[in-house]
Amino acid sequence: MTAPNILLLCTDQQRYDALGAAGNPHISTPNLDRLAGDGARFTRCYTQSTVCAPSRASLMTGVYPRHHGLWANGVDLDPAQQLFTKVLADGGYDCALAGKFHLGSAFGGRIEPRLDDGFRIFRWAHDPYVRSPGNEYHHWLRRTHPELHEQAVVRRERSIDALPQEAHYSRWIAEETIEFLTETRDADRPFCMIANFFDPHHGFEAPSEFRALYDAGSLPAPVTTPDELATKPPVHTLESQRSYAGQMAGFAEHTAAQIQEIKAQYYAMVSLVDHEVGRVLDALEREGLAEETLVVFSSDHGEMLGDHQMLLKGPMMFDCSVRVPLLIRWPGHIAPGTVREELVDWLDLTRTLMAAAGSDGLVRAQGRDLMPLVSGQDWEDRDWILTEYRDSCWEYDPPVHCTMVRRADVKIVVHHGSPATARERTGELYDLEADPDELVNLWDLPEHRELRADMEGFLLDALVATEMRERPRLAPF
DSSP states (O other), X not given: OOOOEEEEEEESSOXXXXXXXXXXXXXXXXXXXXXXXXXXXXXXXXXXXXXXXXHHXXXXXXXXXXXXXXXXXXXXXXXXXXXXXXXXXXXXXXXXXXXXXXXXXXXXXXXXXXXXXXXXXXXXOSOSSSOOTXXXXXXXXXXXXXXXXXXXXXXXXXXXXXXXXGGSHHHHHHHHHHHIIIIISOTTSOEEEEEEOOTTOSSOOOOHHHHTTOOGGGSOOOSOOTTGGGGSOHHHHHHHHEHHHHTXXXXXXXXXXXXXXXXXXXXXXXXXXXXXXXXXXXXXXXXXXXXXXXXXXXXXXXXXXXXXXXXXXSSOOXXXXXXXXXXXXXXXXXXXXXXXXXXXXXXXXXXXXXXXXXXXXXXXXXSOOSHHHHHTSOOOOOOEEEXXXXXXXXXXXXXXXXXXXXXXXXXXXXXXXXXXXXXXXXXXXXXXXXXXXXXXXXXXXXGGHHHHHHHHHHHHXXXXXXXXXXXXXXXXX
C-alpha cells in the first residue's frame, strides 16, 4: 500500500458539540460537515487532558501525560521524547507545521524551544497576542497588512481577534497550509502537514462578518441548574467565581446576556475556522491530492462556555471540556458517512497515523489504530477512556489534581487529596445514560456507594493498565 499524505487540522478549545454534523442546529460549519460526510465521524472522542500542552504532547508522542512528562501548561517537553513527525520524517515524509505547537512554555514572549520534531517547514506562532520575535503570524501580518499590524500588535488599539478575515490568525494558518500544498512541499515524497488553528480559544471575539451569523439571544442558555454547584467539588465554585485559579473573569461575574454573547462569539470563531478549512480542502482538490490524502480534523480539548456555571478550562472533566470532534477522511479506506460511537482516546490518532503511514517506529505509542474500527475489521473495543489533569495553567493553592475514567455510561472524576495535595479528597460520579448533561453528582449519595467503590477500583486498574512497559523482559531474572 502506498503511504498516504497526511493533513492534520487541529483547533484549540473546540467542544465536541460545536459542529453541525454533531447535531447542533445553531452553528454553521458546512465545510466540516462535508468532511464528516465524506469520511468518518467519531462521536465519543476524549482528549488526555483538559488543557492544551499535556493534551498536545500526548498526540505528538502517543503516550499519556504522566509518561511524556509535560504535565501542565508552562512545562517544556523533555527533548528525549520521540515525536511521531520525527519518525515519519525519518521514514521519508516531508513534514510541515503552521500555527500553534505548545510543547513548551511560550509565556511572556518566550520562543518555544525547538525539538527534534522532523519538520522541514516550521511556521510557529503560539497565539495572536504575545509579541515575540518568533511569532510568524506577526511577521506575516506586518508584511501583508502593515497598518493593521501597527494598530493591533504595536499600538494595541484594535482587537486582534476581530481583525478582518483576510488579516486574521486563522486566515494566516490557511495561507501557510495552502502555500505548502501548492508550492513548497516536496512532490517526490508523501507529506505530513499539521495546521494548528488557535480559534475558538478565548478571547471571545471574531471578525464582524462571522459574528453577524449569530443572534446571541436565540442560542441555547448554558446547561446547568440553580443549585448545581452545591453538590460539586469546591474548586468548581471557585472556578465559577473566577476562572483560571482566579486570574480571569468567571461565569459569576457576567450577566446572562454577556454569557450569550460569549457563546455567539465562540460559534463565530468556529465558523471562521470552518471557512478556512474549506479553503484548504479546496486547494487539496485543485492540486489533485485529495484521493491520496488522509485528512484528520480534531481539537485538543473543549470549552465550558457557561455550562455548569463555568467558563474556559481547568480541573473540569465534563464532556464539554474533554470531549472533542474527530473527523477522518481517507478515500478508498473509509466509507463516506461512517459514524462510530465507541469510546476512543485522542492518542489513538497517533497510532492510527503511524499505521496508515506503514510505520512501526514509534514503539512507545499507547493508543489503538482506529482504521480497523471504521473498516469493519476486528478492533479492541475496551469501552473505557482515561483523562488526567495536574494543576495546570495558573497554579492553585493548594494544587488541584484530577483523574477521570469513563467506562461505558458511567464517569468518575477523583479530585485527589493527601498526600498528592493538601486539598480534601472529593469527586464526581455520573450516570451518563440517565443524566447525559452531568448535572447530578452521585458521589456522596449512599445509594450509589457501591457504584462509586467499583469505579474507584476500576480507575486504579486503568492507571496500572496504562503504565509503560515497552522494554522487553529478557528472562525470569
